[in-house]
Amino acid sequence: MERVVDLDDAAARIAARAPGWRAARLTVGPLTWRDWLAPWPQPLETDRARVVDPDSVGLRLADPLTGAELEVVLFRGGWADVSYLAAGWEEKLVTAGEHEAGGAIPAQDITSAADFEARLTGWTGDVFGG
Numbered sequence: 792m793e794r795v796v797d798l799d800d801a802a803a804r805i806a807a808r809a810p811g812w813r814a815a816r817l818t819v820g821p822l823t824w825r826d827w828l829a830p831w832p833q834p835l836e837t838d839r840a841r842v843v844d845p846d847s848v849g850l851r852l853a854d855p856l857t858g859a860e861l862e863v864v865l866f867r868g869g870w871a872d873v874s875y876l877a878a879g880w881e882e883k884l885v886t887a888g889e890h891e892a893g894g895a896i897p898a899q900d901i902t903s904a905a906d907f908e909a910r911l912t913g914w915t916g917d918v919f920g921g
Contacts, residue, residue, distance in 0.1 A: 792893055797847045797870035798824075800904035802839070805850055805911070812852060817919065820851035821891045823864075854878065860893075861918045865907055871898035 802822055809819045823835040827846035835849065836842050849864040857878035864872040876893035896914060901907050 793869075794867050794904075796867050796901055797863060797904050798865065798867050798906040799839075801907050802848050804904055804908040808911070809909075811889075812915070815919070816856065817855070818855055820853075820877055825849075852919070859918050861914060863898075863911065863914065864913065865901070867908035868876060869899070869901045870906045871901060871907070871910075873898045873913070873914060876917070878920075 805822065812819050821835060821837040822839070824839055824842040824845050825834075825835055825847040825879040826831050827844040829842075839845075844866065847864050849862070851860065851862045853860045858876065858877040859878040862872075862874050863875045866872075873896040874894065875896065877891060896917075898910060901910065
């Protein structure tokens with residue numbers, strides 16, 4: 792897989808934002824890493840030192856008061872799998888369409904860790920407000 796995004800740089804940018812998320816009372820899960828060289832199925836590791844050739848880094852944020860969640864897995868090839876649950880999603884499932892309760896956010900053509908950071912800022916604002 793082509794290396795478009797420096798995942799260690801992206802992880803450092805995530806770590807730099809974590810104190811602000813915690814100050815906003817969000818739960819910040821540990822980063823998860825997947826090793827390109829590991830046999831299938833490739834396990835997720837929370838210890839970066841156990842990963843020789845990372846091909847993804849993942850993050851989970853949650854608001855325990857509203858139920859909102861954001862999960863992001865950034866791949867070194869320049870895309871991310873991004874999904875969310877909207878605040879109050881349990882009630883929205885009953886009263887509205889499924890899309891309003893959550894879903895996927897398109898995330899292709901990520902060109903760098905800085906580009907990822909800018910997009911992550913937007914996604915967190917969209918999901919958690921602010």
